[in-house]
Amino acid sequence: MSSDNTQLVDRDLAVLWHPCSQMKDYESLPMIPIRRGQGPWLEDFDGKRYLDAISSWWVNLFGHANPVINRAIRDQLESLEHVILAGFTHEPVVRLSEELVALSPPGLTRCFYADNGSSAVEVAIKMSFHFWRNQGHSRKTRFVTLGNSYHGETLGALAVGDVELYKEIYRPLLMDTLMVPSPDCFHREQGESWEAYSRRQFAHMEQCLQQHGDEICAVIVEPLVQCAGNMRMYHPIYLSLLREACNRHGVHLIADEIAVGFGRTGTLFACEQAGITPDFMCLSKGLTGGYLPLSVVLTTDPIYAAFYDDYDTLKAFLHSHSYTGNPLGCTAALATLEIFRSRDVLGRNAELARHMAASVADLQDHPHVGEIRQHGMILAIEMVRDRAGREPFPWQQRRGLEVYRHGLDQGVLLRPLGNVVYFMPPYVIEETEIDLMARVAAEGIDLATGLKTAV
Ligand code: PMP
Numbered sequence: 001m002s003s004d005n006t007q008l009v010d011r012d013l014a015v016l017w018h019p020c021s022q023m024k025d026y027e028s029l030p031m032i033p034i035r036r037g038q039g040p041w042l043e044d045f046d047g048k049r050y051l052d053a054i055s056s057w058w059v060n061l062f063g064h065a066n067p068v069i070n071r072a073i074r075d076q077l078e079s080l081e082h083v084i085l086a087g088f089t090h091e092p093v094v095r096l097s098e099e100l101v102a103l104s105p106p107g108l109t110r111c112f113y114a115d116n117g118s119s120a121v122e123v124a125i126k127m128s129f130h131f132w133r134n135q136g137h138s139r140k141t142r143f144v145t146l147g148n149s150y151h152g153e154t155l156g157a158l159a160v161g162d163v164e165l166y167k168e169i170y171r172p173l174l175m176d177t178l179m180v181p182s183p184d185c186f187h188r189e190q191g192e193s194w195e196a197y198s199r200r201q202f203a204h205m206e207q208c209l210q211q212h213g214d215e216i217c218a219v220i221v222e223p224l225v226q227c228a229g230n231m232r233m234y235h236p237i238y239l240s241l242l243r244e245a246c247n248r249h250g251v252h253l254i255a256d257e258i259a260v261g262f263g264r265t266g267t268l269f270a271c272e273q274a275g276i277t278p279d280f281m282c283l284s285k286g287l288t289g290g291y292l293p294l295s296v297v298l299t300t301d302p303i304y305a306a307f308y309d310d311y312d313t314l315k316a317f318l319h320s321h322s323y324t325g326n327p328l329g330c331t332a333a334l335a336t337l338e339i340f341r342s343r344d345v346l347g348r349n350a351e352l353a354r355h356m357a358a359s360v361a362d363l364q365d366h367p368h369v370g371e372i373r374q375h376g377m378i379l380a381i382e383m384v385r386d387r388a389g390r391e392p393f394p395w396q397q398r399r400g401l402e403v404y405r406h407g408l409d410q411g412v413l414l415r416p417l418g419n420v421v422y423f424m425p426p427y428v429i430e431e432t433e434i435d436l437m438a439r440v441a442a443e444g445i446d447l448a449t450g451l452k453t454a455v
Helices: 003-015 023-027 067-079 091-103 117-134 155-159 164-173 194-215 237-249 270-274 301-305 327-342 345-359 361-365 399-410 431-448
Strands: 034-038 041-044 049-052 108-114 142-146 178-180 216-221 252-256 280-283 295-300 369-375 378-383 420-423
Touching (some): 091 108, 117 295, 194 237, 237 270, 345 378, 399 431
Parallel strands (some): 142 216, 252 280
Antiparallel strands (some): 034 041, 041 049, 378 420
């Protein structure tokens, strides 16, 4: 590593504590200081480049240092960087809300802002609970969540998720939820279609709603892809059935589109593939094109109306964050939506998605690949010890870490989730870059599964 790289790492290790990291790991796998980004590429202080195959934690849509978004933020900076959103407003937040309402599934008419994904989930949970209180349904205190789901790291968001690794230690601090088995199609029977399996798994949800409907505020789901839960996927039919059942049982539906929103699954929002409108839709990550922390919860007129009353009825939703609706964040979001308008992003993504599928087709028969699955611009390759029985490699072996190391060595930022190698690149990626990403992933999988050894 160059002296500039090393110096920054040393200074970092003296004062920082990094997210989602065992800090001791940095003894054997140094972090990478990044000097600049350009399109889908990141560059370190040595001038070594890394293809950002994971959109920097699924946030970046149109590349790093995107000229359209850069310009918009620079302009906004000259007039207003921030203002309190209680009692005040500003043009970027009004325009953004108008545009989001116009683009979202019909019926979502109100925008409530926060500043990160977990906070948006907290807002949706609290709003749902509070709605039922305002309506006189004080028995409704519980939330239904899917096995293998993930909704963030704050205590409320963690409680409605199910990734053991992040959740287990904090369990004594968390509210109790009703957990229903996931429609995750990795577990379907041989020869069973995604649709048939998703339908079959819905029986658990129906039973839960039937048994507990009068105690339940809402069901929360990640539409189509359980991203942090190893990019496990399911069929849109599950969402259609869920919408209908929630209506029947008087329960809200919260769609957490924080990771899958803004075109990742092929449509602007994943819910569109099921033709449904949730009662709450949470957005963040790609909302600002990956530039600034901002999140929003969209909801419906009837829910908004249940909070609208004289102050002394104490029905108001008094939740707030200091940076709620930050003008720079809203401006980045408006520029992001402008890019969607000015180009056929989803059409181009469909081509890129086909190219991604073709680029890994050779891995279909790999002895340690249990499944290759894809929803639009999210593609995942599941490494298994035994292909026939889909037996997993023990997590302690950290096979994914081998792929990560190989990727960095070869200039591709892959960040496997356990034994699952996945691609979720910025939409400005080119076909040749997809080929590079796929080749490096395939080599990494060979190395990690012991099919080849490093030379
Ligand atoms: N929900 C989903 C589906 C997510 O993938 C994430 C982040 N990975 C979150 C919520 C939490 O968002 P944040 O990290 O901004 O708190």
